[in-house]
Amino acid sequence: MNHPILSLQGITKEFRSKERTFTALKNVSLSVEKGEYLAITGKSGSGKSTLLNMITGIDHPTNGTVQVNGIAIGGLNESKLAKWRGQNIGIVFQFFQLIPTLTIRENVLLAMEFVDVIPKANRSKRVNELLELVGIASHANKMPSALSGGEQQRAAIARALANNPEIIVADEPTGNLDSKTADSINSIFSSLAHSGKTVIVVTHEKNSALKYKRIVNLLDGEIENQNPLN
Amino acid sequence: MKFKKTFSDLLVNPKRTFLVVFALILGIWGVGTVFVSNFILTKDLNTNYQRTRPAQVIFHSAKFDELNLQQFIDLPEVETAELRDFSLHRIEVYPNVWIPLWLFGVEDFEKINVAQVFQETGNKIPEAGTLLVERDGKKVSNIDTGKEPRIRVGGKILTVKVSGICFDPAQAPATQDAFIYAYTDMKTYSQITGLPNNQRLIVRLNNVHNEADVKKISDILANELDAKGITISSVEIPRFNEHPHQWQLNTLLFLIGTIGLLAFIMGAVLVSQLMKSVMASQVRQIGILKAIGGTQRQVFQIYVAMLVLMGLSAGVVAVPLSVASGNAFSYFVAGKLNFNILTTTLPHSVYAGLMAASVLLPILLSFSILLKGTRISVKEALSDYGISQNVAQREFGFLKKLSLSNSLILAIRNSLRNSKRLTITILAMALGVAIFSTGFNVRQSLWNLLSGLKNEMRYDVQVALNNPISKEDAMQWFKSLDNVKEVETWVGGRGEIQSKVISTDKGAGIIALPCDTKLLQLRINKGRWISKSADFKVVLNQQAMAVYKNPALGSTLTLTVGNKNVNAKLVGVTEQFERAKIYVDLEQFDAIFNPDHLVNTLIFVARENDYSKVIELKKEIEKSISKSDLHVLYVMSQAERVKIIYDHLNIILTSIVLLSFLVLVVSAIGMASATGINIMERTREIGVMRAIGATPKKIYSLFVMEGMITSWLSIVFGLLISWPLSKLAAVFFGNLMLGKEAILQSAFSLSGFLITFAVTILFGWMASRIPAKSAIDVPTHKALSYE
Structure with a gap:
């Protein structure tokens, strides 16, 4: 039996304010195998993004443990967590979030520089390969503002792959794109999953979710159902 | 409700609100400090000076005994006048430490109406045989009420009791000029100095608005006095309505003005930049406000109210700070320039002005930003999804x-x-x-x-005498001094230069010294230093060059000393921090103007010239002088x-x-x-x-x-x-x-x-x-x- 690459056990996340406590995730447990192509769906406010933040270590659970590749990330301090994240998880955001003052090439290189796992000599070549992979090699030296939304999202995917992480996490990656462009982005994720990457995508678009191997549907902070499509 | 939004918006990002308020405080504080200290200093220095009712013109004559003072005062040009004698002596401020004493003989302390002095401690009117000493002198001496300092008048030393300390804000501060100012009645003045009374008339004039007016009326009055047989030997016109150290205040006000302006610019820039950032982060909210029916004006009001609140908060901190720092700076300057701060409370208009500036300036500085920010359309505003895209890339x-x-x-x-x-x-x-x-x-x-x-001045102590005397007479008192390596004697006086193209009645100090002296090595700006030669040569310092309207190097000038003239060739120009000076060779000077080879300056070089040894030598020189009958003008160490x-x-x-x-x-x-x-x-x-x-x-x-x-x-x-x-x-x-x-x-x-x-x-x-x-x-x- 394969060990899960990602394991969430009894995750509860509460947001406290003076007036009330809001529980965004209620005792959620989830296991993801290496190479899985997984969609997390749910209505707005169901806890999708909070769950994603738990997986990526961007936020910490109130209760429960998150293990990635056997490492309990709750025990890592901010510095170690950042480095770990850069090495193990590539994140793709809805609004691309490219650094506007760096070219596309430099955006990808910056991620490598932060984490420092790709040897310096190989970085330039790797950037070319990644940009080739996502189909925007000709835009390498352009600033993000010169690219369309779809192209920026491809660049963001290249950046997410910069340090060759095993897990790719995307938060509504097509939410800000037209359907044709969204399809092309989804096909990149699909091919990444085929190549052995574990891809977790948060989406609220039910139709696009059908393309995933497994769908985890959240409702009011709980996993309503997990539906393996294959 | 919209103002509740204003208030809560301020609290949503307290750090940013603090930054804006802080920037405002900086700006208002800077401007406020300048405003307050400017207000106090310009007003109070002038008030201090003016309330002494300073003389606008001073006439000198040996014949004022013949003057009917009341008749003079009744002249339409004259506001008031008094006889006020004055002479320069020396006073011992610490054992064997002497500094110049400016001694004034006052006609009537009860009725003093020109160049007034104010009582500080002790007597208001000095008892017969005693002095009042100006308060700033206490800072450079151990003199105080009840003490009996030694005073050297010409060749004799007297002891005179101090019966009170007074305040004369019209004089240059004693601390800076190393003078003591003292005041006594006419009789005591005459007893102390041995000089006749009524040699100096101090006058305030009617209807004068500038120095030119004063000069014009002074000429009229001098002529009238001359016509009555009262020959005026000289006329002094002080700077019109200006304290002697007004330049220092001007410099300081200029400095703090610059700082205030910079603080203001800084604050202004910060506020506008911060408001820009605030507006950028509020874009979506502006869209929502407009989408639910808010007009641009209403939205604008919300942000103006935000600025008013921040301005008020900044004002509450910055205004008292400005008043405190403005006051502190004013007291610091007043202490240095020896005048009293008379402004105890600032007028309400100053506070109101500062508060108004606190509230209005941020609105003014951010007006265009608010206008631009609130003009955004609903569509544009609601499609905004972040701020990072909005930069030059x-x-x-x-x-x-x-x-x-x-x-x-x-x-x-x-x-x-x-x-x-x-x-x-x-x-x-x-x-x-x-x-x-x-x-x-x-x-x-x-x-x-x-x-x-x-x-430049490679000597250690200089003794200047009031009148030239023979070298032997001068030197005999200093033969027993230990720490003396070398003594040179110079002579000098006042002279005039006339050239073919210009003529001036302004005199300059003449220094006649050996041309090969090693003790004065002035920096030569043009030409060369004086040397031995058959014809008369002079070197002028730059100040003298300016007085004589820059005569050409190599030109022949007519030098007049007393009633003798000589043609002198200008061979060099020196750079110096001094008044106008003309340097000539001692031998050439003696040959024409000083046939008896008299001297009035003794230049001492110490064998051991570290500071304490030089001060010791100076004290020894003072001791020797105290035993002599020399009429000493001053003794000064370098x-x-x-x-x-x-x-x-x-x-x-x-x-x-x-x-x-x-x-x-x-x-x-x-x-x-x-x-x-x-x-x-x-x-x-x-x-x-x-x-x-x-x-x-x-x-x-x-x-x-x-x-x-x-x-x-x-x-x-x-x-x-x-x-x-x-x-x-x-x-x-x-x-x-x-x-x-x-x-x-x-x-x-x-x-x-x-x-x-x-x-x-x-x-x-x-x-x-x-x-x-x-x-x-x-x-x-x-x-x-x-x-």
Whole structure:
């Protein structure tokens, strides 16, 4: 039996304010195998993004443990967590979030520089390969503002792959794109999953979710159902 | 309800609100301090001076006994007049330490109506045989009420009791000029000095508005007096309605004015930049407000109300601060210039003005930003999804050619991403650097001037006599002095120069000294020093050149001393911190003007010339003088001469460095705020960087690097600006402090450069460190969701 690459056990996340406590995730447990192509769906406010933040270590659970590749990330301090994240998880955001003052090439290189796992000599070549992979090699030296939304999202995917992480996490990656462009982005994720990457995508678009191997549907902070499509 | 939104918006981001209020406080505080101290100082120095009812013209005559004073006062041109005798003597301020004494004989202390003095302690009217001493003299002596200092009048020494301390704000401060001012009745004056009374008439005039008016009426009055047989020997016209040290106040007011203006500009820039950032983060909310029916005017009102609230909060802190610092500075200056602060409470209009400035300035400064921000359409506003896209995104291709790390490229590009803000930040910081560096350079110029004095005058003690006497008579008293290596005797007096093209009645001091003297090595600006030759040669200092309208080098001038003339060739021009002086060879001078070879200046060179030994020698000289019948004008050591000049400049030197340091601090705060805004605007970007693997340390380094880039650019620009600024400042301060003819060479202060460099880097580091530290304290998930 394969060990899960990602394991969430009894995750509860509460947001406290003076007036009330809001529980965004209620005792959620989830296991993801290496190479899985997984969609997390749910209505707005169901806890999708909070769950994603738990997986990526961007936020910490109130209760429960998150293990990635056997490492309990709750025990890592901010510095170690950042480095770990850069090495193990590539994140793709809805609004691309490219650094506007760096070219596309430099955006990808910056991620490598932060984490420092790709040897310096190989970085330039790797950037070319990644940009080739996502189909925007000709835009390498352009600033993000010169690219369309779809192209920026491809660049963001290249950046997410910069340090060759095993897990790719995307938060509504097509939410800000037209359907044709969204399809092309989804096909990149699909091919990444085929190549052995574990891809977790948060989406609220039910139709696009059908393309995933497994769908985890959240409702009011709980996993309503997990539906393996294959 | 909309104003509740205003209030809650302020509390949503308290750090940003604090920054805006802080920027406002800085601006208002700077302007307020200048406003308050300007208000107090200009008013109070003038009031102090004017309430003495200073004389506008002073007539000298030996025949005032024949004057019917009441008849003179009744003349339509005359407001009032009094006889006030005056002579210069010496007073012992500490054992064997003597300084000049300005002694005034007052006609009637009860009815004193011109050049008044005010009682401080002891008697208001001195008892017969006693003196009143001006209060500032206490700071340079151990003289006080009840003491009996020794006074040297001509060749004799007397002891006179001090019966009271008075205050005369019309005189130059004793602390700076090393004088003691004393006042006594006419009879005692005559007893002390042995001089006749009624030699000097001090007058206030009617209907005079400037110095020209005074001169015109003085001529009329002098003629009238002459016509009555009262021959006027000389007429003095003091600067019209101006305290003797008004120049110092002008310099200080100029300095604080500059600081206030800079603080204001800084505050203004910060407020407008911060409001821009506030408006950028409120775009979506503005869209929502408009979508639910709010008009542009209503939305505008919300943000104006926000500014009013912040302005009021800033005013509540800044106005009392301004009043306190304005008052403190005024008291500091008043102490230095010896006048009283009379303004105990500021008029309500000052407070109201400052509060109004606190409220109105931010609105004024942010008006266009608010207008632009609230003009945005609903569609545009609601489609806004972040602030990071709203920046200039230029490649700066040259960076690619350099082999730099991506972090450094990112830091450079980030520094350049908001070029307007960067320009303003660098300009403000560069201005701070430039002023700070210029402060040191001007200080260096003044130091050079002072150390030049030490090099030029290579003697240790100078004894100046009132009248020329034979060398033997002068020297006989100093034969037993131990620590004397060499003594030279010079002579001098007042002379006039007339050339073919110009004629002037202004005299200049003549110094006749051996042309090969080693004891005076003045810096030659043009031509050469005097030498032995058959024909008469002169060297003028630059001040004398200005008085005689710059005669050509090599031209022949007519030198008049007393009633004798000689044709003299101008062979050189010297640079000096002195009044107008003409230097001639002693032998040539004696041959024509001084056939008896009399001397009036004794120049002593000490064998051991460290400070304490020279002061000891001076005391020994004073002891010898006290046993003599010499009529001494002054005894001065070079060290003291330098100290007196230094004391005159010290207040300015200290203020220059202190205030320029403050400019740098304000600039650094400005930079910290600008970095703070940068970080605030890029909070989400910070979240992204952390999400893709940047450790807090790397993000911290990135922002510190950005700060360092700004600091380095500021240093480079600041030093570039300081170059011409130092030259201008040297001319400006030279003229302001040392007089129009004085020379102040611009200089470069290496220590100043190093301090400026170190302080700017330190401030730049601190200015980026503090906001950078706060940047890494924001949790990643909050940074990513930041709007």
